[in-house]
Amino acid sequence: MILAKVVGHVVATQKCDELRGSNLLMITALDDDQQPLKDKTYVAVDSVGAGINDIVLAEAYFALNKDRYKAMSVVAIVEKVFRDR
Amino acid sequence: MILAKVVGHVVATQKCDELRGSNLLMITALDDDQQPLKDKTYVAVDSVGAGINDIVLAEAYFALNKDRYKAMSVVAIVEKVFRDR
Amino acid sequence: MILAKVVGHVVATQKCDELRGSNLLMITALDDDQQPLKDKTYVAVDSVGAGINDIVLAEAYFALNKDRYKAMSVVAIVEKVFRDR
Amino acid sequence: MILAKVVGHVVATQKCDELRGSNLLMITALDDDQQPLKDKTYVAVDSVGAGINDIVLAEAYFALNKDRYKAMSVVAIVEKVFRDR
Amino acid sequence: MILAKVVGHVVATQKCDELRGSNLLMITALDDDQQPLKDKTYVAVDSVGAGINDIVLAEAYFALNKDRYKAMSVVAIVEKVFRDR
Numbered sequence: 284m285i286l287a288k289v290v291g292h293v294v295a296t297q298k299c300d301e302l303r304g305s306n307l308l309m310i311t312a313l314d315d316d317q318q319p320l321k322d323k324t325y326v327a328v329d330s331v332g333a334g335i336n337d338i339v340l341a342e343a344y345f346a347l348n349k350d351r352y353k354a355m356s357v358v359a360i361v362e363k364v365f366r367d368r
Numbered sequence: 369m370i371l372a373k374v375v376g377h378v379v380a381t382q383k384c385d386e387l388r389g390s391n392l393l394m395i396t397a398l399d400d401d402q403q404p405l406k407d408k409t410y411v412a413v414d415s416v417g418a419g420i421n422d423i424v425l426a427e428a429y430f431a432l433n434k435d436r437y438k439a440m441s442v443v444a445i446v447e448k449v450f451r452d453r
Numbered sequence: 454m455i456l457a458k459v460v461g462h463v464v465a466t467q468k469c470d471e472l473r474g475s476n477l478l479m480i481t482a483l484d485d486d487q488q489p490l491k492d493k494t495y496v497a498v499d500s501v502g503a504g505i506n507d508i509v510l511a512e513a514y515f516a517l518n519k520d521r522y523k524a525m526s527v528v529a530i531v532e533k534v535f536r537d538r
Numbered sequence: 539m540i541l542a543k544v545v546g547h548v549v550a551t552q553k554c555d556e557l558r559g560s561n562l563l564m565i566t567a568l569d570d571d572q573q574p575l576k577d578k579t580y581v582a583v584d585s586v587g588a589g590i591n592d593i594v595l596a597e598a599y600f601a602l603n604k605d606r607y608k609a610m611s612v613v614a615i616v617e618k619v620f621r622d623r
Numbered sequence: 624m625i626l627a628k629v630v631g632h633v634v635a636t637q638k639c640d641e642l643r644g645s646n647l648l649m650i651t652a653l654d655d656d657q658q659p660l661k662d663k664t665y666v667a668v669d670s671v672g673a674g675i676n677d678i679v680l681a682e683a684y685f686a687l688n689k690d691r692y693k694a695m696s697v698v699a700i701v702e703k704v705f706r707d708r
Binding site for chain 4: 624625626654655660670671672680682696698699700701702703704705706707
Binding site: 454455456484485490500501502510512526528529530531532533534535536537 | 630631632633634635636637638639641642647649661662664665666667675676694695
């Protein structure tokens with residue numbers, strides 16, 4: 284999983300059945316100082332109710348459950364990062 | 369998932385059974401200003417009827433459904449990108 | 454799998470059901486001299502009881518078991534690295 | 539999937555059961571001008587009868603079928619690339 | 624799959640059940656001249672009896688079989704590389 288910041292969202296009417304009803308968030312991966320990295324922005328399915336500017340955990344390979352699809356997902360909203368330097 | 373632009377297509381007669389009947393689109397990943405990135409062009413199976421110059425969402429690991437194959441796919445046509453800077 | 458160092462952890466109350474009860478470790482990938490690499494920090498589910506500053510093995514695609522989810526995981530604590538130069 | 543060129547092959551007697559009988563092709567990913575990229579050479583299982591200098595589509599995550607293994611595979615021989623610039 | 628060279632091994636007592644009994648090899652990806660690449664060293668489960676300095680094929684996403692785990696694995700020992708330049 285990566286730490287990322289929610290920077291926007293995407294509107295798409297024509298989409299796979301599997302994505303219907305999903306919130307599509309734009310998220311940018313963060314560097315070691317928790318600043319957004321250049322050209323490291325992805326679109327992820329929201330599964331936790333994240334909003335703009337939230338710091339989140341995103342997983343590219345997360346199977347929401349065995350019976351559903353896999354797509355890059357926001358899997359947690361991060362409250363605090365404890366980092367030892 | 370990544371934001372990408374449809375930049376062309378590929379013709380391939382000799383291919384895996386799993387790819388028969390699929391439209392093979394060339395897509396180029398976009399940078400933070402939504403310009404095509406150098407040498408970041410992929411070929412993806414179209415599953416939403418995308419056309420040249422469309423902005424799309426592509427997923428490398430998308431299982432169209434449990435009973436079919438996995439291959440990089442175009443999974444949505446993007447109408448609008450809302451990005452907070 | 455990659456060699457990485459545990460550099461911190463993350464607190465997240467709002468998260469996927471699949472992550473409930475999991476310890477979320479921040480790990481930084483190591484270079485050839487076993488020093489942390491810049492901007493190569495990930496968040497991984499702990500499955501072996503790793504602690505701060507431990508050298509660990511992490512696997513991005515590890516299915517803990519067939520009946521559970523896949524998420525980047527710390528899968529071993531490394532005691533010794535034998536490297537031929 | 540990526541566009542790549544077949545640049546050689548690999549001989550390996552001692553290998554996984556799953557790879558027995560497979561043709562192991564060396565393929566190099568192509569840049570935007572369809573020239574081979576430096577240090578982007580992979581080994582892929584041939585599933586379409588590709589030969590030296592062929593332009594092919596390769597998929598890292600292609601499950602040949604549900605009942606068999608996954609390994610990077612050559613999944614199509616490309617006849618023509620239509621690219622809009 | 625990538626071409627890599629076995630450069631060492633790792634000792635880990637505390638590890639996932641799925642890794643018990645596995646030989647954990649350090650492997651470094653090779654460049655176009657078959658020299659080790661900087662900071663491209665991984666740890667892979669040996670499944671073919673590879674030893675130090677062997678040139679091997681490694682697959683990050685190889686499912687050893689349907690009923691077992693997935694982890695980066697050494698899947699073949701390479702005897703000869705035929706490369707057209």
